[in-house]
Amino acid sequence: MTTTAHDLLDWSPEAVIFDCDGTLMDSERHWQEARNRAFREYALQPPPGFADKATGLHYEDCGRLMARSVHKPELAEGLTAALLDHFLALVTDDPATMPGAVQLVRLLSVRLPLAVASNCPRVVVEGSLERAGLREHFQHIVVPDTGDGMRPKPHPDVYAVAARLCGVRPDRALAVEDSLTGVKAARRAGLRVLGVGPRPQGDGAARADLWLPALHAPELVTWAHSCAIRRPLPES
Template sequence: MSGAEIPRAVLFDLDGVLADSEHLWDRVRREVTAEFGGRWAEGATEAMMGMSTPEWSNYLVTELGVRLPAQRAAETVVERMAEYYRTDPPVLPGAVETVRWVGRRFPTAIASSAPPRIIRAFLEVTGLDEVVGHTVSSEEVGAGKPAPDVYLRAAEGLGVPAGSCLAVEDSGNGLRAAAAAGTTVVAVPNPHFPPAPEALALASHRLEDITHLPEVLDGSA
């Protein structure tokens, strides 16, 4: 699908696109690293963006020195993130309305590196479980972003070729994953962790925030 064509389906990342949560993941991972004997390293934040849960929990242990089994490190981080979603869900302004607008017009999926538990919590707290037709966590496909697996599986779940999908991403690894899957990529750059210029160059559109997506989809942007 070229940037000028109307997509047959829309695939959303979660963290940084619909939820203002990338900085929360970073905060919690830093806390767990400090509490359990590890030491944060320069570049660790960027390295873990897009990783699946098994990948980033292993990174905490092997690269940052967290003194927990990788599975326990993952459980600790995810439980703390789940508490944020239960008490003060970090929904980005306009995200729910935008997904509802898209969902009325296109088959819609979430393709995220977040664990299934976090994806479900987000959908339930926002009521978007009635709108989003399919979800895939990179935990379920074996390789996190920048590998294209999560986007390929999400497109497959909707019954639409990835090349006919539009994907919305905020991070460098996410943009690379969506492009590698063959989707048309829309970037909503993360203000906390801006993607590298070479990753942004993979996007056909760059949006200031998610509320401008309907303008892209109806051809006015």
Template sequence: MVDAVVFDLDGVLIDSEPVWEQVRRAYVAEAGGRWLPDSQRRLMGMSTSEWARYLSRELGVGRPPEVVAAEVIDRMAARYAEELPLLPGAVEAVRRTAGQWPLGLASSSPPRLIRTVLETTGLAPRFAVTMSTEEVSCGKPAPDVYLAVAGKLGVAPGTCVAIEDSSNGLRAAHTAGMRVVAVPQHAYPPEPDALALADQVLAGLDELTVEVLRGGPVLR
């Protein structure tokens, strides 16, 4: 039984991971820090406070985390104002899903950027609950944000389907007890052990049909 569907945002509805990487990588370089080979993988799923501390302390930015967060988010907002990197089929997938179940959004993006995306796309009314990992104790791969969204929706986590793409997101949704549908991005593929946690793996959002969300097969 499915009582609700919970979407991730970055990498699921918008192709924002390349933008986040470009913005944060440039920010670190300008501050005299050093970007590490595994930095992007580690950052995916972190809450704002977590990645701001990571840039400040681990990557050598040397500015207070709250300053790092504000400056990076400003740059991201400016990039979104230039062009919102919507993924193919995102708006349609949300609309057809919202016609069947209440929707939640469990995102690692800050609330400011979540609002920007949902208002720009006109999708804000489709979501009954939206939450950022800023609003819970720990970011992904901890299950906190998924559990909080299910609680606000008034449903058991085990009756929710989560739509995810990243390793940390897949782990978070699985640990929360949700059925997990993975829509991996080729540029930032999840680790094999994380992908193995998904109940279904789709090639794109066009395959995210009502039948698939109910547990049916993917028709290709």
């Protein structure tokens, strides 16, 4: 169920859970370049429209999709490893936040519990937020680590766990996302969703309660200032 902008921005959640890539950190361009480099490493060309299909996927799912898209499923493991290696090199050399991310996170962190729910490896999320000076503002980082049983987005697991760790019911938490994969995951977990960045084509974006062009949209900053302060629960 969608709401109007007035409805969502009149609501005060009890926690806010952010995606990382493309939402807080300007790293989606690094994933795109890493995909291109991995394809080139294997003397392959990405098929038309591949970037749209890959946005927001867990890197292992992306590696498998890369292999399937060029009809070479036997290359899935190699492409996945190359993808991650190239991305780590790029994001280490050029970490950058999305416009408005620092201000919004700082405003909200004194009012509400904050978490990150990401498909990225933990080392990437932790390192990116640390370099951006944002890590201290988040009580929890939730990623689908190998062996913990959590499935990556578009499954709801990371959002469901993040809400629980913040001590709130999913329907009292707000997810902030830039991809349809992430919007779907947050919806499946029962969260309300704010989409940010370029609005995706098609009707998938309608699953978000509201879509704004950036984190520094004036109405979003005003809303952050007005959020009721809620003392965060102690970490378990």
